[in-house]
Amino acid sequence: MSRGLFLSFEGIDGSGKSTQARLLARHLQECGREVVLTREPGGSEGAEEIRRLVLEGPPDRWSAETELLLFTAARRDHLERLIRPALSRGAVVISDRFADSTRVYQGLTRGDLRSAVDLLHDKMIGMEPDRTFLIDMDPARGLARALGRQGGEERFESFGLEMQSRMRAGFADLAKDAPERIVVIDGARDADAVARSVIEALPSGAAGGG
Ligand code: ADP
């Protein structure tokens, strides 16, 4: 039987994470794997409630510290209720964002909280994906894509271009620090070309039979 596999997609808003997560889920399903496609913040009932608290409303609704606690609480619930059970039964879990988003958004760009982020991660989460696909994208292009979508989750997307550039640099630094886990994928290509690069960067045996 195949072992469970935990994959995440990271990158700035509008870089194509959700699109790529869906395409990879379809590919792995066609290979015969059970795939659980999920997202953060959210992915479990409680975490989706926290998602609404944290993403809707004016940008100053929460302090950076409160926000870090909310994202961590959501992740803990997601882990307990969805991710761990799925991995235990041998599924592939594909998460649209995970802890690297907190390292970048709360750790760097919304106040210098990185040591608190790392402390909470160690105490409350304590695991990393087997592989993370960082979809890298010019922020102007990503922002234009993200703003083109409809929806009420505007708290973060209203931060603008300069913030998106800092986030891109923050993600690139994480990739440099964890080259064995994080693969940087050029997102400025058509979705099928990006998807092929993602498949090439899967850990061996991901498609099953190994
Ligand atoms: P994210 O989850 O990173 O915010 P999405 O996958 O939701 O990004 O994509 C943002 C927008 O850009 C969507 O409207 C999507 O259809 C479009 N999009 C995604 N990937 C590509 C691509 N490779 N080329 C052009 N447009 C894309």
Ligand code: TYD
């Ligand atoms: P998401 O819905 O993935 O946005 P997008 O599709 O535009 O990329 O995530 C919503 C926002 O939440 C996004 O701006 C990043 C932010 N976020 C954090 O600040 N910290 C976190 O830990 C996570 C998971 C997301």
